[in-house]
Amino acid sequence: MLVRSFLPLLTWLLGAVLLYAQTPESLSKTLRYSMDCQLVDHGRLIRGTELVQWTNKTPVPTKELWWHVYNNAFAGRDSVWMKEAHQYQYGDGRLPREWGGTDIESMQVTAFGAQEFAPEDLEWNWVAQPGAPNDQTVLRCQLPMSVEPGTSVTVRVKFQAKMVPAYRRNGWGSGGYLHAAQWFPKVGVFERVDGEYQWNCPPYHMLVEFYSDYADFRVKLTLPPEYKDKVVATGEQRTEPEQLPDGHWQYIFWAEDVHDFAWTVDPEAILMELDFVESEWRDEAEENKVAAALGVPVEEVRPDVTVRMFLLLQPEHEHLARKYFDALGKSIYYFGLWYGKYPYATISLVDPAHDARNTGGMEYPRLITGGARLGKAERSQSPSGVTVHEFGHQYWYGLVGTDEFRHAWMDEGFCTFSTQRVLAKAFEPEWSTYTVLGKEFYGQAPLQWPAHGSKDLRSLFTLTRLESPSVSGLPPISAELWRPDSLTRFLAEMPPVSYWPQVVDDAILGERRAYRTDFYQPVSTPSLELFEWRLRGVNTYARPAMTLETMARLMGEERWIRTMRAYHQRYRFKHPRPADWFEVVKEFATGAMVGAKNADQQMEIHWPSFWRQAYDGNEVLDFGVHRVANLPHLIDAADEPQRAKVVPNQWDVHIELRRLGQFEVPVEVEVNWADGASTQHVWDGSQSTWALRIIGSNRQVLQVVIDPHRKLVLDRNWLNNTYTVETDADLAFQAGVRALLWAQAMMHFFGGIG
Amino acid sequence: MNPQKPPAIGTLFAGIGVALVRPRVWLLLLGLSLLFGLAVATPVHQSALEQLASTSNFGDDPLRSGQSMPRWVLDDWTRLHQSAFAAASAALAPLLLLSSLLGVLISAGWIHAALRGREDHGLKQFLSGAGQHFFPMLRLWVVGLAFYWLTTWLVWGPAGDWVMSQFFPAGDVDRATSESRALWGQNIRIVFYALGLLKIEMLMDLARAAVVSNGSRSALASFLRAIRFWIWRWPSCFLLVLAGLILEAGWIALIVRLSQILDLPLWTLALSVPVGRILLRGGRTSGLALLYHASTLPGPKPGGIGVHPPKGMKGPLDEGSAWGTPA
CATH class of the missing domain: 2.60.40.1730 (tricorn interacting facor f3 domain)
Structure with missing residues (x-):
């Protein structure tokens, strides 16, 4: 005993x-x-x-x-x-x-x-x-x-x-x-x-x-x-x-x-296990790309590792096991392929209990917590998105052990960037949804619900609340008349008629939603000094991810693959600082040019300047088309010196672009002409304006596109990057009709008009 | 209460008939719907003209079909042109209140048309009926607000919280051990609330019918009559309204499906959907009024003629109806 x-x-x-x-x-x-x-x-x-x-x-x-x-x-x-x-x-x-x-x-x-x-x-x-x-x-x-x-x-x-x-x-x-x-x-x-x-x-x-x-x-x-x-x-x-x-x-x-x-x-919970088998998730095109960029045989980069995947799953989410394992398998594959093989024998994934959801979406070495909900639409990236992200932290936090106190962006930013890349590569794009009685349906409202909270007298307009102004001697009235829950909102808005039915969310470009928040503190600001919690989400996650995506697109995939691989391999099981990352960038990305081969010129990217603006500074990146015009080409009339004569089939073409932010970076410009030709140009971005003027051109310009390949994800306004001479009013009309349908539905719900 | 029980579905169709034979009314309402809707749609359209019309090459599915939209375009657009969207939203808010008040007028018109002016299908008669009963119905609208508040308070306030606390720790569905259970709890509450709102809506329509049918000017008395009627005839009321709502949902589904099959332009929905909904809503209101009126007609007195409708007016069924002609 x-x-x-x-x-x-x-x-x-x-x-x-x-x-x-x-x-x-x-x-x-x-x-x-x-x-x-x-x-x-x-x-x-x-x-x-x-x-x-x-x-x-x-x-x-x-x-x-x-x-x-x-x-x-x-x-x-x-x-x-x-x-x-x-x-x-x-x-x-x-x-x-x-x-x-x-x-x-x-x-x-x-x-x-x-x-x-x-x-x-x-x-x-x-x-x-x-x-x-x-x-x-x-x-x-x-x-x-x-x-x-x-x-x-x-x-x-x-x-x-x-x-x-x-x-x-x-x-x-x-x-x-x-x-x-x-x-x-x-x-x-x-x-x-x-x-x-x-x-x-x-x-x-x-x-x-x-x-x-x-x-x-x-x-x-x-x-x-x-x-x-x-x-x-x-x-x-x-x-x-x-x-x-x-x-x-x-x-x-x-x-x-x-x-x-x-x-x-x-x-x-149910404990499930599955062995990672690389061939089930193999992407040969990507393997070839990575191998070519690194100059090694494909076998060397192929992440053929032995990993046992464990999933501790809530019984009511049993039908999601396939999605969880699929996301985990794809993550092991792509992270391994891009940055180096996953070195551990196991990875465990937890689907938290319903009343313990606050433990979800977290990363620990070799153990991550996800999170799923019932009623999700098929084209939703739940629980795949959170699974890929948390697994990503095995690489950016787990293997490369950055200091999350001082440089939280170094794990969250890299992880978000990598997550969005895996999602874009291996998953169907997500569609926007709305929820009715806990079940998701596809669609997105064309306008925002006119909600006014308590103490807002305008809430009576939507009959949601009755609020009285403060009048001395009288008790204030504050009564909720009607609550727009998911069902009543459905009945009011009638989404099958009024919503955009198919709003497709590109995983990478979806990060642009962060622009809703004002970036008033640079990425280099320690998280602890941020003024708002919301800014943490921007400065730590989305903004560095967009910076990395912009860098990747600017330097090209080959250089990017080498840069990321080198950074990860050098700092595996180490504690790098931002300067270490930037040293790797300088080493591998120097010499990257902006401008297509057939462009009028090519321009080298000055990475220290880019990094200073993107990381230490708080500059806004925004290029926009200012004016595009095909003016009639005039010459002095020989018989009447005081009058000009229009030369048929010749135009004075004026293309004027502006840099609306302070961020300076070379940018490509594409000009599409009426004769079907397309010319490529490069603007170094250092001046606040750029112009292309052709006097007496024998062709008209149809369209000007700044950054046609959308490399500058950091560009805050992409809508002003393109200007088409012949506007397409159809687009505007469709948007207007959507808003009309939505307003009609709302008015019908409220009073029978519509 | 008249022991005669008019069939709910038949009465609904009679009500729809009342609405259907008044094209000038529903065309006017359709016009109003477009006019008011344009107050919201115009800033959006203008903004789209400025922001999107000269922009193309999104590289994703084009907007033209009116069906698909890259999310980043929506995001960039709404973010960069916030003022236009805020203006549209701001324009809608007072329109909703106005719709609600106009809805009172329209209901009065439909009920008047159903109960007191079956032969005259003109707009003038509709509007004069609406105007005649507008103020009692406006008072009724105010009474209705109190009942909406009461329903909201009961379901989402302390009473509802107490009920939830019997099933979930602290009444919080997030603390349920099972997500399914939490969803059930939440959904039952939401459905219960929707039913509560529907009931108030029915009571309001019945009270409006009482105003017209009894010639009453008292909102409270009419509301009490409506409650009394509801207690006696709630299955018929419910069946009628439910059938009307199903028809409305069916109409919407049919139109949406047809527009997809025939690849109709989006703007056709702005005409076809509201017109059906206006008709069916008018039909529901009229049908409920007819049901109320027929059910509250006093039975024949020995040796005498029924006293209803007052002031020697024709009864709604005098010209015949879906369930027969009075003796």
Whole structure:
């Protein structure tokens, strides 16, 4: 009995000893974690012990270890996270239903280098943060002696993590679901920041995510019986799960070269598995393109890896398993093909429980969370879009470990760019939809519903509310007369008649929606300094993605493939900074020209200037056609010197273009002539105007197109890029009739007119 | 209450007949629909002329068919010409209120035509009837607002929240353990609300019928009469209105399908869809009024003639109807 009781402890100790054997190889890793954890309290509390070995890879010694204890972001309102949530009104100011938090029960040092000694308690304290002195998401412990360069220290931490009801990025659902992320004390990064070596270990902020060192993990999870075969985690199992005498199940997960460890359990979910078979997703044309660009045989770039895909799926989403696996398979394929093979043996995908959706759409090494809804239309990219995006983070965040605190765009921007490329390449374009009673139908309203909120007197016009003005001495009236829910809106707008039936959303160009937001802070602005939460979505995701897409289109696919591949391969398992990326760009993209081969000239792109404007600056890129005219060609009449004579079949052609923004970049111009010819020109974009004038031309100009191949995705206004002399009023008429039909439907609903 | 129960569907068709034989009325309404609609459509059209007409080469499906649209074009256009779209939306808002008020007038006209002027199919008679009953019906409209508020409050306010809290934690469907369950909960609430609105709409139409049929000037009394009638005859009312709505939906589906099959230009929908909807709505209003009127006709008194309709006017069924001719 005694032996049986101690058996788990002995097994764990043996594992830990094996893991921490002080071999030269083990010292080459910055971090090693060995954890023994137990899930209790219906999947809401984790009791754990971790043995962490940290090696100082810098040239300076340190006597401290700093830790992220991010679960404490949800321990109370005093955390930086909750204060920011209040500032940005996250979830309309809604707080977690219950508070969570991590208790550190003990923290002991057990070894310095190869020298082991009796565990010794360490002094530690929470690091007060500016504006949040009681924040407990960063812990600093004092070591009894310095960790010299090249040596290591081993610390044992006993902790208890109480998880919150799914609030943001982690937490539980009421059916036993638990997404355990940021659940254990995790060592920060000791590195050179702002010119000196220091701990890079910021608190948990709402607007930014995570940053840690690469590590090896061995995590033993002891789960209640109902969780048998209902668990996925970062890493793979190398032994079969074992049932303990009390009925609990013990799983051991191993993961190497990852900078975080997450796991998810759900007793009600279905666990599905599928092996990635490269040939099922093969795209030979793309393989040939990549191989040719890199100058290597196709076999060398083909991502023929062995990966087992796990899907922890909600039973009511079982019909979506095919879509989930398809998205995952395509992602492994295309990311592997473009940037290098996926190096791990597994990838796990979680479809979160309905009441824990706030844990969806997140990335952790080798484990991602998606999200799906019932009633989605076939031509919707759900759950494919989120799956591809979160998988993309395996490359941009997982393998290339950028600092998400300071340069969030480096993972989200690269990931968004890559996601949109995979979606554009391997999926049908999405169509806009509207929803009625939870089911999606195709279509998009031609105009915005005239909604006015409470306290807005105009809401009476739409009979949605009755609001009275403030009159002293009289109580204000504020009554909701009618609520336009999905069904009543359907009846009011009659979408089958009035909506655009087929609005096709190109995955890449869809990013242009970000232009709705005013870009008033440059991409280089740290996320923490952004004025608005909405700007994070723009500056971190869409805007860098559009910048990268513009760069790719400007430099051409071949150069782009080489650039991205080189950047990824160089910084795999490293922590690059923006300058590192730009160095790679300069190395591979210098010499890229703007202008077709038959253009009147070609012009080289000056990448430092481009980057300065796109990244450090906040310049608006906008070229537009100012005027296109075919004026009659006049000559002096020989018989009447005071009068001009029109020369038949000759015109004075005037083409005038403007740079409406401050962003300067060379741009192509295409002129289409009445005789069917097309001429190509290049404008260097440095002046605010450009003109082409041909006096006495024997052909008329029909159309002028700036940037005809739509390379400049960063151009804020594409509609002014084209001017056609003979306007096509049909287009305008159709748009007008759509609006008319929509207005008629609304008026009919309200009063029988229409 | 007259023990005679006129058939709901037959009455609906009688009502549609009332609307159908008045082409001048529905043509006028169609004209109004186009006129008002143009207030919204014109800024959009003008904006499209400026932004899209000289622009082509979208590289995607062209707009010309009026069917397909690249999303980025819509996005760029609406973003860059926000003022035009805001103007269109702003123009629509007061038009909706105006439509609602004009709807009162039109209902009065239809009911008057159905109950008091079956022979005269002219516009003048329609408008004079509408004008005659406009103010009591306007008061009724105000009473109706209160009932709309009540329905909204019941379904989306504390009462509805309480009901939801019996099925979901804190009444929040997002906290349901199952998405299907959450959807059901949400959809039932929405359908229940739509039925509530439909009921108010029916009560309003019945109350309007009561105004005309009983010659009442009191909105509240008419509304109470409508409620009383609803309690007694709700299946017939419901059947009539439902059948009318099904016909309307069928008309829309037919027209949309026909325009696809025959590849008709989009503008034909702006004529054909509203005309059918105006007729069928007129038919529903008239039908409900006829149902009310026929059902509330006093039965024959011993040795006497029925007192209804008042002031010696002809009853609506005097000229014969779908369910027979009174003795």
